[in-house]
Amino acid sequence: CHPVTGTCSCAPGWTGHNCQRVCDAGRWGPDCAHRCNCSNSDGSCSAETGQCLCDAGYTGSRCQ
Secondary structure (H helix, E strand, O other): OOOOOOOOOOOEOEEOOOOOEEOOOOEEOEOOOEEOOOOOEEEEEOOOOOOEEEOOOOOOOOOO
């Protein structure tokens, strides 16, 4: 946590006041600040890395 403000800097995949909540579907990164950018999937990606989780039959960095 920040020594002056007390605000926590959450690890990738986590958010919330005490970093105890997992990112919502479609979000990833520290404090869930990034949106997943995936095609041909349910729009989800790894909450930690942003890697797309592709539907069956699709591959590639964006499931293209």
